[in-house]
Structure formats: structure tokens, C-alpha cells
Amino acid sequence: xxxxxxxxxxxxxxxxxxxxxxxxxxxxxxxxxxxxxxxxxxxxxxxxxxxxxxxxxxxxxxxxxxxxxxxxxxxxxxxxxxxxxxxxxxxxxxxxxxxxxxxxxxxxxxxxxxxxxxxxxxxxxxxxxxxxxxxxxxxxxxxxxxxxxxxxxxxxxxxxxxxxxxxxxxxxxxxxxxxxxxxxxxxxxxxxxxxxxxxxxxxxxxxxxxxxxxxxxxxxxxxxxxxxxxxxxxxxxxxxxxxxxxxxxxxxxxxxxxxxxxxxxxxxxxxxxxxxxxxxxxxxxxxxxxxxxxxxxxxxxxxxxxxxxxxxxxxxxxxxxxxxxxxxxxxxxxxxxxxxxxxxxxxxxxxxxxxxxxxxxxxxxxxxxxxxxxxxxxxxxxxxxxxxxxxxxxxxxxxxxxxxxxxxxxxxxxxxxxxxxxxxxxxxxxxxxxxxxxxxxxxxxxxxxxxx
Amino acid sequence: xxxxxxxxxxxxxxxxxxxxxxxxxxxxxxxxxxxxxxxxxxxxxxxxxxxxxxxxxxxxxxxxxxxxxxxxxxxxxxxxxxxxxxxxxxxxxxxxxxxxxxxxxxxxxxxxxxxxxxxxxxxxxxxxxxxxxxxxxxxxxxxxxxxxxxxxxxxxxxxxxxxxxxxxxxx
Ligand SMILES: Cc1cc2nc3c(=O)[nH]c(=O)nc-3n(C[C@H](O)[C@H](O)[C@H](O)COP(=O)(O)O)c2cc1C
Ligand code: SF4
Ligand code: FES
Numbered sequence: 001x002x003x004x005x006x007x008x009x010x011x012x013x014x015x016x017x018x019x020x021x022x023x024x025x026x027x028x029x030x031x032x033x034x035x036x037x038x039x040x041x042x043x044x045x046x047x048x049x050x051x052x053x054x055x056x057x058x059x060x061x062x063x064x065x066x067x068x069x070x071x072x073x074x075x076x077x078x079x080x081x082x083x084x085x086x087x088x089x090x091x092x093x094x095x096x097x098x099x100x101x102x103x104x105x106x107x108x109x110x111x112x113x114x115x116x117x118x119x120x121x122x123x124x125x126x127x128x129x130x131x132x133x134x135x136x137x138x139x140x141x142x143x144x145x146x147x148x149x150x151x152x153x154x155x156x157x158x159x160x161x162x163x164x165x166x167x168x169x170x171x172x173x174x175x176x177x178x179x180x181x182x183x184x185x186x187x188x189x190x191x192x193x194x195x196x197x198x199x200x201x202x203x204x205x206x207x208x209x210x211x212x213x214x215x216x217x218x219x220x221x222x223x224x225x226x227x228x229x230x231x232x233x234x235x236x237x238x239x240x241x242x243x244x245x246x247x248x249x250x251x252x253x254x255x256x257x258x259x260x261x262x263x264x265x266x267x268x269x270x271x272x273x274x275x276x277x278x279x280x281x282x283x284x285x286x287x288x289x290x291x292x293x294x295x296x297x298x299x300x301x302x303x304x305x306x307x308x309x310x311x312x313x314x315x316x317x318x319x320x321x322x323x324x325x326x327x328x329x330x331x332x333x334x335x336x337x338x339x340x341x342x343x344x345x346x347x348x349x350x351x352x353x354x355x356x357x358x359x360x361x362x363x364x365x366x367x368x369x370x371x372x373x374x375x376x377x378x379x380x381x382x383x384x385x386x387x388x389x390x391x392x393x394x395x396x397x398x399x400x401x402x403x404x405x406x407x408x409x410x411x412x413x414x415x416x417x418x419x420x421x422x423x424x425x426x427x428x429x430x431x432x433x434x435x436x437x438x439x440x441x442x443x444x445x446x447x448x449x450x451x452x
Numbered sequence: 453x454x455x456x457x458x459x460x461x462x463x464x465x466x467x468x469x470x471x472x473x474x475x476x477x478x479x480x481x482x483x484x485x486x487x488x489x490x491x492x493x494x495x496x497x498x499x500x501x502x503x504x505x506x507x508x509x510x511x512x513x514x515x516x517x518x519x520x521x522x523x524x525x526x527x528x529x530x531x532x533x534x535x536x537x538x539x540x541x542x543x544x545x546x547x548x549x550x551x552x553x554x555x556x557x558x559x560x561x562x563x564x565x566x567x568x569x570x571x572x573x574x575x576x577x578x579x580x581x582x583x584x585x586x587x588x589x590x591x592x593x594x595x596x597x598x599x600x601x602x603x604x605x606x607x608x609x610x611x612x613x614x615x616x617x618x619x620x621x622x623x
Contacts, residue, residue, distance in 0.1 A: 078482075090546045090585040121482065128493070128530045129586045131599035164480055167493055169528035172584065186485035186520065188527045205482060248548035248589035255590045291547055337589070339548055353547050357584055451550040 003264045003272055006234070008242045009218045010258045013101045020136055022143035025104035031149055033224045037112045038155050040224075045116035049220060051228025053240040057094075058084050058175075058213030059290070059335050060410075061323045064220075065228075068117055068210060070200040077207040078120035081161075082184070082199075083110055084213050085126040085133075086168055086175035089290035090357060091337030094244040094256050095214035099126065099133040103140040107163065109217040111150050112224055114161045117210055121162055125180050128169040137165045172361035176409050177211040179363065190365050191409035215244060235261030238307070239322035243336055247274050250281065250342035259321065266325075267317025270340060281342040285425070286316060288326040289334025291354050292414030294421035302329040331421070346444070347429045348388070349451040351396075351422040352380035356452065358415040369412045372403040376419050384452050386442070388433035396430070397423045464505040470498050474513065484514040488521050492531050501535045529583070537572040537579035539617060541565070542596040543605075545582040548589035557593050557610045558582060564614035577621050 012018045012028055025031070037045055050065030071079065083106065087095040098106050106124070114122045126134050141163050145151045152160045166184055173179045178197055179189035181204050196202055203209025219241055223231045232240045239261035248254045252275030266286060270276065277283060283298040296302075302314040306328055319325045326333045341350060359377035364370045376399055383392055400419040403412045423430055436442040444450075466474075473494055474487075481487050491510045496502055502510075502525050511518040525531045543549075543558040558569070558580070567573040567580045588594045591603035595610075597617075605613065 087587040088585065091548055091589050092585075093587045093589050096587050127587065128528070129583075129596060132601070162480060166486075167490065169489060169493070169524075170530035170583070171528050183489065184486055185483070186488040186516075186524070188523055246590060248592060249551050254548075254592075339551075339589075341551070345551070350547065353545075353550050357546055360584060449551065449553050450555050451547070452555070 003259070003268055005258050006242050006260045006263065007258050008222055008234070009105070009215065009244060010097060010102075010256070012105075013097055018101070020101065020103055020140065022104055022140065022147065025102075030104050031108055031144075031147075033221045034108050034111055034115075034149060035155065037115055037224050038157060042116045042118055045112065045220075045224060048223055048228035049116070052219075052223045052231040053228075053238065054216065054219050054223060054231065055238075055240070055323055056213055057215035057219075057243065057336065059089060061333065064212060064216050067200060067212075070198065071117055071210060072201045072208040073118075075208060078205075079117055080204040080207055080209040081110065081114045081117060081119040081122040082177075082180065082204065082209060082211045083122070083124045083217050084175065084177065084180060084211055085124050085130075086172075086180065087127055087130075087214070088172040088175040089292065089335040089337060090354075091246060091248055091287065091290050091339045092335040093246045093248075094336060096130065096133065097244070097256055098214055098218055099130065100136060103137050104144065105218050105221065106137075106214055107140055107144050107150070109219070109221040110163065111144075111154070111161070113210070113212070113217055113220050114163075115154070115159060116220075118159070119161055119210070121164070123184060123204075124163065124165050125174065125184060126165060126167055127174070128167050134165050134167050141165065171363075172357075173363045173409075173411060176411060179409065180211065181209065188363070190363050191411070193408050235263075236322060239324055243322075243333075245269065245321065246335075246337045247340065248337070249287075249340040250277055250344070251340050252276055252278065262320045262322035262325070264321050265317060266319045266321055266338070267315075269321055269338065270317070274340075277340070277342050278344075281344060283316070283340070284343045284345065284347070285341045287337075287339040287341070287418075288319070288329075289332045290337040291339065291357065292417060293326070293334045294331040294417050295425055296326075296329060296331055297425040300425070304328055344449070345451070346384075346448075347422065347426045348380060348383050348433055351419060352377070352384050353451040354418045355380050355415075358411070358418075362411060362415070366407040366412065368403040368406045369415060372399050372412075373415045375399050376415065381452060383430075383433055386437055388437050390431060390434045392434065393423050393427055393430040464503070464509045466495065466498060466509075470494050478514070485516050485520060487514055488516065489524055489528075492521070492525060492528075496531060501532045503533070537567075537577050539578050540598050541578060541580045541617075542583040542586075543581070544584070544586050544588075544592070544594050546585035546589075548585070549592040549594060552592040553607060554593040556607055557595065557605055560607060560610045561595075561614055564611065565617065575621075578617065 055061040168174045174183045174189045178192035183189040199209040244258045355377040359373040362373045400416040404416040507521045565578040572579045
């Protein structure tokens with residue numbers, strides 16, 4: 001089956017002659033939706049977003065309309081809007097496409113959102129390594145300001161809102177929304193405990209704050225354009241709209257692809273869209289939603305009932321590419337980052353590589369996460385260095401279990417879930433490592449690609 | 453650094469260009485402490501690192517305590533308290549890049565530029581570092597030299613880049 005992309009957010013991206021300046025954006029119909037939004041009441045925009053069913057694209061998949069509804073408007077405190085452009089989940093490179101190639105789309109989505117929630121000030125928190133991205137956004141903001149599309153008395157109205165680009169500095173935990181807020185406050189990005197610190201109630205400067213991902217905020221523009229009801233017809237119920245998937249790892253054509261949610265399966269993504277695996281290779285496993293999501297093994301059967309009661313019985317390749325599919329299969333679509341692993345890898349090294357990431361990025365506030373992530377790294381690194389022990393599989397599992405559910409933020413789960421799932425799905429490979437090493441059977445070919 | 457003692461600091465100056473940027477930035481924020489991280493970036497861009505004197509300067513500019521600047525300088529991987537090599541080579545270590553050979557790419561830069569991992573070469577020219585995912589995993593392996601991203605840096609490309617880097621030093 002040939003599946004074609006449905007480019008809504010990426011419509012203009014990569015088109016010949018499409019530039020990042022405001023004139024080009026306006027020539028392509030840009031900022032018309034901001035103007036339309038100003039003919040609507042803020043509540044109307046919020047209810048369109050509610051109707052659209054759009055779910056957050058940053059990782060958790062929480063419905064954006066519902067999040068906006070939780071905003072504490074009665075407190076009388078100023079409201080803040082933050083765009084999460086930290087793009088730090090390993091495997092994810094979709095927000096980058098918008099930031100670098102269509103910055104005004106993000107600004108338009110944000111200024112519509114700011115108006116809808118009546119934000120006093122808006123921020124784009126962009127990861128520090130995107131030097132160029134920050135410069136592009138800053139230039140775009142000044143262009144938009146000069147045309148009165150943001151800043152004071154936007155489009156001649158009573159409403160004013162500035163937009164600030166705030167750069168991170170190389171720390172993954174700044175992607176977690178409360179860590180991000182602490183970071184904007186000028187502190188170490190130590191995540192806050194929820195409750196009580198739900199951003200919509202107690203966010204930036206203890207004021208009501210909406211944090212949304214780049215892709216989520218861009219969608220707001222298209223929701224205003226199409227109306228919420230029409231937007232909801234894209235994709236499937238509970239999985240509305242399009243999504244940008246970042247595909248990396250062992251496929252012929254890695255890259256970013258935008259599809260209607262659920263329009264294809266993970267198998268079609270790998271074989272039809274990404275050109276399949278490298279010659280002579282077999283699919284070993286797939287990480288469906290960034291490195292913190294649970295690994296899925298080729299050859300497994302996934303059985304159960306969907307939320308609407310329909311029974312499913314899938315091979316890995318049959319899982320629908322949407323929010324609910326990977327969730328039903330015991331994992332999650334997370335940030336939409338699909339990492340493909342073929343049979344050339346050493347699965348223990350894969351986990352060792354992932355463990356090293358989470359050990360490096362723990363903020364250190366909670367003992368289970370801080371110590372546990374380091375232990376996990378230590379054990380798997382030792383295994384890869386030729387000193388595996390037969391009891392290591394159980395040891396990894398036990399450490400991971402002691403992290404899961406015992407921490408302030410979801411970095412704990414991000415650390416524990418890969419470890420648990422790798423052992424669950426590849427227990428024999430982890431157990432056999434010691435036996436093979438003892439028998440000198442764990443030697444790698446000359447051209448073997450080591451991951452640690 | 454002992455923050456309880458008043459140390460005699462060398463004088464600290466920033467270019468008028470940077471001062472201008474700072475003066476424009478501070479009033480945009482509702483709270484001066486929020487500007488500490490942006491100021492660290494601006495100072496590091498001009499000076500190459502954030503010295504004790506810089507920390508004191510930033511703190512006094514924002515009317516906050518030096519420890520409040522120091523706590524962020526010591527947390528964020530991109531901020532540094534010491535100067536590094538003239539060229540900063542950062543290789544992504546994370547999974548998608550590793551699957552495409554970033555371990556070898558990193559060893560190549562280390563060997564060619566005569567530089568230990570996360571260290572600066574003796575001649576002060578190069579610093580080679582492993583960093584975590586820089587959000588360009590579809591074009592792995594990726595590296596960043598100073599503020600510029602380089603994609604699909606295979607082993608051959610890495611060798612070529614390393615020799616070009618050395619050439620530039622000779623010139
Ligand atoms: C450890 C951790 C890292 C995260 N990193 C990101 C990130 O890089 N970008 C992002 O948009 N969301 C990230 N999130 C999710 C955010 O906390 C938050 O849910 C999201 O920004 C909300 O936006 P959305 O509802 O539009 O998805 C992360 C969460 C955790 C726990
Ligand atoms: S779970 Fe980890 S990253 Fe999150 S607050 Fe605790 S120590 Fe920090
Ligand atoms: S893994 Fe290297 S850029 Fe993401």
C-alpha cells in the first residue's frame with residue numbers, strides 16, 4: 001500500500017523558494033488566522049481547540065483544550081504561555097523543522113493561543129544547542145513586532161503580549177514542564193511536585209501557565225482555520241489531526257514524515273515510507289515514542305481490547321501509528337520518535353547507551369532516580385565491558401522497579417521503563433551475555449558498530 | 453569557589469554591544485533572576501567562559517546573589533567556568549547517532565586532533581566532547597562545531613573534517 005504524507009504543519013517546509021522571512025510567510029497566507037482569531041472571542045477559540053480534540057505532541061498526549069480549561073482564571077494573577085521547544089527526547093527532531101524552516105507558523109500559533117488564554121507574556125523555551133534556531137526565531141519575532149502582530153496593542157486591539165525566546169543550556173530535564181518553568185525563573189531546572197504545582201494553576205512565578213509543545217501550538221493555527229469540528233475529522237477519534245513522526249536508526253530513509261494519525265501502521269512506516277531495512281537485515285525491535293518509551297520486539301503478538309471495546313491481535317508491524325495503538329501494545333507514542341533496531345545490534349549495548357543518557361540527565365533531586373539511573377548505567381556498562389553476570393537481568397529489573405513511581409517527575413519512569421522493557425522482552429539475551437562471555441563467544445566482527 | 457569570602461576580583465568588562473543587548477533584555481522579563489541564564493549565555497559568547505568575576509558582575513547587574521548565578525553555571529552542561537579550545541567539537545553520543553557509528557567518529561576526532569575525551573588538546577586549539585542527543589537523529593551521526601551543526605558525519609567525513617580543522621590551524 002502506498003501511503004502518502006498529509007502535510008498540514010509541514011505544508012511549506014522544504015518547498016523550493018520557501019524562506020523564513022515574514023514576506024514569504026504572508027505571501028503564503030500567513031497571519032490571516034491571527035486576524036481571524038481577533039474577530040473571535042477568546043472563549044470561542046478555546047472551545048474550537050476543545051472540539052478539535054488535539055492532543056499534546058510533546059510526550060504525554062494530554063488534550064490541549066482540556067489543559068487550557070484547567071487554567072486558573074479567577075486568581076487575578078497574570079497568565080503566562082510557554083512554548084516547549086526543548087526537543088530533548090532522544091530520537092526526536094520534528095520541532096526543529098518548524099523552528100528552522102517555518103518560524104512564523106509557530107509565532108502565529110502562539111499569538112493565537114496567547115490571545116485565547118489572555119496571556120500577559122509568552123516564552124519560547126528553545127534548547128541551547130539550537131543556536132541558529134534561536135536567531136531565526138528572534139529575527140521572526142522582530143519582523144512580526146514591526147507589523148504589529150505581537151507586542152503592544154496587537155492589530156490595534158487592547159490586547160498586548162510580548163514574546164521572548166529563552167535559551168536552555170544543554171539539559172534534558174528542562175523539557176519537563178515544571179523543570180522548564182524553574183529554568184525560566186533563573187534557577188536549576190529541578191522539577192516541581194504535582195500536585196500542587198500543576199502549571200495551569202501554579203506555574204511560572206506561581207501564576208497560571210500553559211505549557212505546550214511546538215507542534216501542538218502550530219496546530220492551533222490550523223484549528224482556527226478549519227474549525228475544531230473539521231480538524232477532528234482528520235485522523236481518528238481520540239487521535240485527531242496529523243502528526244510529525246521522527247524516524248531514525250536502521251532504516252534506508254530516516255527522516256520526518258507527517259501523516260494523519262492512524263493513517264498507517266508502524267510496518268508501513270518502516271517498509272513503505274522509510275524504504276525498509278538495510279540489505280540483508282531483519283527487524284529486531286522498535287522504540288515507538290522516544291528512548292523513554294518501552295521497546296517492542298519483532299515477532300511478538302499484541303492482543304487485547306481497545307478503549308472502544310474492539311479486540312485486536314497485532315504483530316509489531318500492524319500497530320497503528322497514532323496515540324492509542326502503541327499504548328494498547330504496552331508502550332506509548334511519546335514524542336513521535338520512532339527508533340528502528342535491526343539484528344546487527346547487541347541489545348545489551350542498546351540499553352547501556354540509553355541508560356547512560358538518563359544517568360547523565362537526572363537532575364539529582366530524588367534518590368531513586370539519581371542513584372538508580374547511575375546503577376543501571378554501571379551494570380549495563382560493565383556487561384558490555386566483558387564482565388556480565390548471570391544475575392544481571394534480575395539486578396537491572398530490581399533497580400528499575402525501585403525507581404518507577406517513586407520520583408518527583410516522569411524522568412524516573414523514563415529511566416526505569418526502557419530498562420524494565422528490555423529485560424522483559426530480551427531476558428535471554430541479557431542472561432546469555434555472561435555465559436557467552438565466559439565461553440568467549442561474545443566476540444564481535446571487525447566492522448561491528450559499538451554503542452558504548 | 454568560596455562565596456562566603458569577599459574575593460578581590462579582577463576588573464570585568466563587556467563590549468558595548470553585549471551591554472546593549474543586556475540592557476534591552478532585562479526590562480522584558482517580569483523578574484531579574486530570570487535573566488541570569490540569558491546573561492550567562494551572552495557573557496560566555498563574548499568571553500568564552502564564565503569566570504568568578506563574571507558571576508559577580510551578572511549578580512550585581514541583576515541585583516541577585518552570586519550563588520544564584522553560580523548554581524546555574526554549575527548545573528547546565530553548556531555553561532563552563534574555564535576556557536576551552538579555540539574550536540569546540542561536540543559529538544552526539546546518544547542512541548540514533550551511536551547506531552550510525554558515533555563512537556568511532558568520536559575516536560577519530562580524538563586521534564586526529566590529539567585530544568582526550570572531554571579535554572582540550574595541549575596546544576589549546578581543540579576541545580572534543582561527547583554530548584547527548586542534539587535533535588537531529590534522522591541525519592545521524594551528527595556533530596556540532598562551535599555553534600554549527602554538521603549532519604551525516606560518517607567516518608570518512610569525520611577524517612576529512614579533522615584534517616581541515618588541522619589545516620586551518622597551520623594557516
Ligand atoms: C523528562 C521529560 C522530558 C520532556 N521533554 C520534553 C521536550 O523536550 N519537549 C516537549 O515538548 N515536551 C517534553 N516533555 C513533556 C512536557 O513535560 C509537557 O508535557 C509538554 O511540554 C506539554 O506540551 P503538550 O501538551 O503540547 O504536549 C518532557 C517530559 C518529561 C517528563
Ligand atoms: S525524577 Fe529524576 S529528574 Fe525528575 S525530579 Fe527526580 S531526580 Fe530530578
Ligand atoms: S541521537 Fe544524535 S542527534 Fe539525536
